[in-house]
Amino acid sequence: MSRRWQRAPLMPSWIRWLPCAFTYLTVIPDQLPFHRSDWDGVVPWDDVLWCDPGDVDDWVRRAQRRQPRRESTHAELHAREHYDWMVRVRAERIELFGEMCRRAGVPVPHSVRELLSCLATLGLFELTDGEDGDPLVRPRLDRDPLDVLPLTAEERELEERAQRDDRTVLVAIAVRRLAERTRRRWRRRVLGTTAASLAALAGVAVEEVHRSLGELGDLAQLRVEEVGADGRLRLSVPWPDFQQRFPFAELPAPEHAV
Structure with a gap:
């Protein structure tokens, strides 16, 4: 079987x-x-x-294929900057994980x-x-x-803040998934939902949905309106900007977030 x-x-x-x-x-x-x-x-x-980022020249070639020839130089510059950023974040993550292992007395x-x-x-x-x-x-x-994890007091504070950001991204992913099912419009897509439904889809608490939607209003121009007495929400989602900003199926590793 x-x-x-x-x-x-x-x-x-x-x-x-x-x-x-x-x-x-x-x-x-x-x-x-x-x-x-x-x-x-x-x-x-x-x-x-750890994921191998590959050769930077491959990044440049892929970037240039996606752009008109006249944008070749700009595409190369962007690809090299993105590659350098990814390698730097990856190296920082490797060092941080190794430090957590050393503090816990675990072989890396x-x-x-x-x-x-x-x-x-x-x-x-x-x-x-x-x-x-x-x-x-x-x-x-x-x-x-x-x-x-064996975190210092400062690291615990940073982790608590990072987890709030994680939950905001998870809510954004849920909003994007719902918006993809709505009628196609160029600049905005409008959808109706509830905080409870978004919480279930994102895997977060209802109160986190309300906080995250407020943050997404500032960060990504998401518009939120309460409609009716039953807690229903109308979301106006900037499109395709929101889709391009949160294309992930789930929370991505930091070096894969852009």
Whole structure:
């Protein structure tokens, strides 16, 4: 019988902390706990942890193909700036994750196999003895980084702020998904919804929806109007600017956010 797979419950903010390859470990069998060997042939255990940005010249060529020839120089400049920014953010993330491991007394992992052991030590997976040395696995990826990572007081404050930003992006993604289903207009798309519906779609609390919509009004010119006494909202979404600003299916890693 073929195995059925699902996504493990995940605190979205881990995408900012963990190496890109951790997403392999978020796809799990539908029965918990499961044997680590169930991942064999599915998880690339020996793969490196961080995405390779590739060669900058490839970025330039792709950018130039998308632009008229007369914009070739501008496209190259933009591609090189974007590449440098991505490499810098990636390096900062690698250093920060390594620092968290060192503070927790965990060896810095270099492969997906080592990453599972690292995350188990941090408390994001439970590994218990199984038959023939094949441990049983239970994910705990729904834990909050604030409850797991050895953060300083200043870092905790920054993380709390970053998590608020994460929730705003998740609400923006939900708004974009709803707007994509509405009648096509050039400058704006208008949709009706409720804060509860947006909260369910975004995976956040209702009060976070109200706060996030206010922020998106300032950041992305989203217009919000309450209609009726039942809490229904009318959203006017600038289009296609909003779609281009929040094209992601889920919260992206920082180096992939632009």
